[in-house]
Amino acid sequence: MTRLAFLLLLLTTGACGPARRSAALESAPDIRDASLAKGQVVFDRHCHSCHPGGAGGLGPALNDKPLPREAVAYQVRNGVGTMPGFPATEISVNDLSLLIDYVLALREGR
Amino acid sequence: MRKSFIAIGCSLLLASCYALRPSSGGGQTDYSSPRRTDAGDIAVTPEYAVALVASGFTFPTAVAVDESNRVYVVEAGYSYGEVFTTPRLLRVEGDGRTTVIAESDSGPWTGAVFHDGAFYLADGSHRGRILRIELDGSQRTLVEGLPSKGDHHTNGPAVGPDGKIYFGQGTATNSGIVGPDNADFGWLHRHPDFHDVPCTDVKLAGNNYRTHNPLVENGAPVETGAFLPFGTPSRVGQLVRGSVPCSGAVMRVAPEGGEIELVAWGFRNPFGLAFSPDGRLYVSDNGYDNRGSRPVFGAADYLWQVSEGAWYGWPDYEGGRRVNEHRYKPPGPAASTPPMPLLAEAPGKPETPLARLGVHSSSNGLAISSNADFGFRGHVFIAQFGDMAPGVGKVLSPVGFKVVRVDPTDGTIHDFAVNRGDKDGPASLLGTGGFERPVDVTFSPDGRTLYVMDFGVMLMEGKTPRPQQGTGALWRITRVNGEHNR
Numbered sequence: 043m044t045r046l047a048f049l050l051l052l053l054t055t056g057a058c059g060p061a062r063r064s065a066a067l068e069s070a071p072d073i074r075d076a077s078l079a080k081g082q083v084v085f086d087r088h089c090h091s092c093h094p095g096g097a098g099g100l101g102p103a104l105n106d107k108p109l110p111r112e113a114v115a116y117q118v119r120n121g122v123g124t125m126p127g128f129p130a131t132e133i134s135v136n137d138l139s140l141l142i143d144y145v146l147a148l149r150e151g152r
Numbered sequence: 153m154r155k156s157f158i159a160i161g162c163s164l165l166l167a168s169c170y171a172l173r174p175s176s177g178g179g180q181t182d183y184s185s186p187r188r189t190d191a192g193d194i195a196v197t198p199e200y201a202v203a204l205v206a207s208g209f210t211f212p213t214a215v216a217v218d219e220s221n222r223v224y225v226v227e228a229g230y231s232y233g234e235v236f237t238t239p240r241l242l243r244v245e246g247d248g249r250t251t252v253i254a255e256s257d258s259g260p261w262t263g264a265v266f267h268d269g270a271f272y273l274a275d276g277s278h279r280g281r282i283l284r285i286e287l288d289g290s291q292r293t294l295v296e297g298l299p300s301k302g303d304h305h306t307n308g309p310a311v312g313p314d315g316k317i318y319f320g321q322g323t324a325t326n327s328g329i330v331g332p333d334n335a336d337f338g339w340l341h342r343h344p345d346f347h348d349v350p351c352t353d354v355k356l357a358g359n360n361y362r363t364h365n366p367l368v369e370n371g372a373p374v375e376t377g378a379f380l381p382f383g384t385p386s387r388v389g390q391l392v393r394g395s396v397p398c399s400g401a402v403m404r405v406a407p408e409g410g411e412i413e414l415v416a417w418g419f420r421n422p423f424g425l426a427f428s429p430d431g432r433l434y435v436s437d438n439g440y441d442n443r444g445s446r447p448v449f450g451a452a453d454y455l456w457q458v459s460e461g462a463w464y465g466w467p468d469y470e471g472g473r474r475v476n477e478h479r480y481k482p483p484g485p486a487a488s489t490p491p492m493p494l495l496a497e498a499p500g501k502p503e504t505p506l507a508r509l510g511v512h513s514s515s516n517g518l519a520i521s522s523n524a525d526f527g528f529r530g531h532v533f534i535a536q537f538g539d540m541a542p543g544v545g546k547v548l549s550p551v552g553f554k555v556v557r558v559d560p561t562d563g564t565i566h567d568f569a570v571n572r573g574d575k576d577g578p579a580s581l582l583g584t585g586g587f588e589r590p591v592d593v594t595f596s597p598d599g600r601t602l603y604v605m606d607f608g609v610m611l612m613e614g615k616t617p618r619p620q621q622g623t624g625a626l627w628r629i630t631r632v633n634g635e636h637n638r
Contacts (some may be wrong), residue, residue, distance in 0.1 A: 083562050087563060089450035090510070091450075092510075099513075102549075125481035
C-alpha cells in the first residue's frame with residue numbers, strides 16, 4: 043500500500059503540472075532498437091497528435107509521469123476523460139505492448 | 153486486483169487534467185521589442201549547424217531560392233489579427249539587407265517557388281491568384297478568382313514532374329459552416345455572401361447550425377447549412393453543384409496559364425506542397441479547430457501523400473474517421489453533440505494520412521530532402537507555426553514552434569530543429585533567441601541547405617492574434633560533419 047500511496051501522491055502533484063518537452067534530440071530513444079522503432083510507429087499513428095513526442099500538447103505530457111505499465115494499458119484501452127479508448131481492433135495486443143515499451147523509453151530518454 | 157486499482161486510479165487522475173488546467177498555448181505570453189535572435193538556442197543533432205541569415209521581416213510566409221542560390225522572402229502583407237501591410241517579394245542580399253523585387257496592394261501572399269527563371273507565387277487575397285513574377289519584378293496573372301476570401305487562403309505553389317504549377321486552396325470555414333467566428337476573422341463582414349465551394353456535386357444531409365447574427369445589431373438568430381452563405385439553411389438531400397476552382401483542394405495549371413485542373417480535394421487548408429525525388433506529391437494540411445458553430449475537438453494536422461482524384465474527408469471526416477464520433481465532441485458546454493454530418497453521401501472513401509501531426513500545431517510549409525549529403529533523402533521536413541490557442545481551442549502545453557521530419561516509409565515523426573529548453577514553445581515564451589513560429593522550409597537547389605522561414609512573434613490576447621511587425625527571421629541549417637548513416 044505504501045507504493046500505491048506514493049504513486050498517487052506523485053500523480054496528484056505531477057499529473058497536471060508543467061509539460062516536459064519532447065525527447066531531447068541527443069537523448070531520444072534509440073530507435074535502432076527494432077522493438078522501440080515499432081513502438082514509435084504505433085505511438086505516432088495513435089498518440090503523437092495529442093502528446094507530441096511524449097510531451098504535452100492537447101493532452102498532458104507522458105514523458106514525465108511515473109506511470110506503471112498497467113496504468114498506460116488501462117488508459118489506452120479505456121480512455122478516460124477527453125482521451126478516447128483504443129480497442130484491440132485499433133491497437134492489437136502486440137502493438138499495445140510495443141507502444142508501452144516506447145512510452146516508458148520516452149520517459150527514460152527525456 | 154491491486155494492479156487494476158492502481159491503473160484505474162492513475163488514469164482517473166490523468167483524465168482530470170484537461171478540465172482542471174487553463175489553456176497554455178505558445179502565444180499566451182508577453183513580449184517586448186526587440187526580438188532577440190540566437191542560433192545557439194536552437195537544438196539540432198551534432199551533424200548539423202543553424203545560422204541566422206536575416207531578420208526584421210514583417211509577416212513572412214515563404215522562402216524561395218533561385219538557380220544562383222540567391223534567397224528570397226515573401227512577406228504576406230496580412231496576418232490573422234486583421235493587420236494589413238504591403239505584400240512583398242524581397243531578395244536577401246549577402247549582408248542580410250533586402251531588395252524589393254515586387255509588391256502588391258492586396259494580401260496575403262502565402263507562398264512562392266522559383267522555377268524556369270521566375271517565381272510562381274500564391275496571392276491568397278480576395279483575388280485568389282497565382283502569379284508569375286520575373287526577376288525584374290514584372291508580374292503576370294496565371295490564375296485568378298480562386299475562392300480565397302475566407303479563413304484559409306491560396307497556398308503553395310510547387311512544380312510537378314509534369315512541369316505544371318500545383319497549388320492549394322484552403323477552405324473558407326473551419327468545418328463547412330459560415331458562422332460568427334468568420335466575422336471575427338473579418339471576412340464575413342467584407343464578403344457576407346461567401347462560403348465554401350465543393351469540387352464535385354454533393355448532396356447535403358440537411359443539418360444546420362443556429363447562431364447569433366453578427367451582421368445585424370440585435371438581430372434574430374439564424375440557421376446556416378454547409379456550402380451555403382451565412383444565414384441560409386440547407387434541406388435534406390439538397391444538391392450543391394460542384395465547380396473548379398473550389399475550396400479545400402489541390403489544383404494545377406500550366407506554367408503559361410490556362411484551364412485549372414483538379415488534383416484532389418477534401419482538404420481543409422492544404423498549406424505546403426512538395427514533390428519527392430521520385431515524383432510523389434506530399435501536402436501538409438491544417439486540421440479542424442475547436443471553434444465556430446461546428447467545432448471539432450482533437451483534430452490532428454496531417455501529412456498526406458496525395459493520390460490523383462482522391463477525396464480526403466473534409467468536412468465530415470478527420471484523418472479517415474467520421475467526425476460524428478464522440479471523441480470529436482468538444483468538452484464542456486460548447487457543444488452538446490459531436491459534429492453532425494453535413495453530407496448525405498461521402499464523395500468517396502476518405503484517405504488515411506501518412507502522418508498525424510500535433511493537434512493545433514499548424515504544420516505548414518514542407519520540403520523534401522533530395523541530397524544524401526544533407527541526409528534523410530526522401531524524408532519530409534515540416535515547419536510547424538505553432539498553436540494559436542485558445543483561439544483554435546485549448547491546449548495544455550504549447551504545440552509546434554519547431555521543424556519536424558517525417559519518415560515517409562513508416563510515418564514516424566522526429567524533431568529536427570527545436571528550441572532548447574525544458575518545454576516546447578516559441579522563443580518569446582521561453583525567454584531565448586530561438587524560433588518563434590517556423591512557417592516555411594525550402595531546400596537550396598543543390599539540396600545542401602535547408603532554409604527555415606520564421607514568421608516572428610504572434611501573441612494571443614484572449615482568442616485574438618496579436619502579430620508583431622518586424623519580428624520575422626530567416627534561418628539556415630546545413631550539414632557540418634560526419635557521414636550520414638540513414
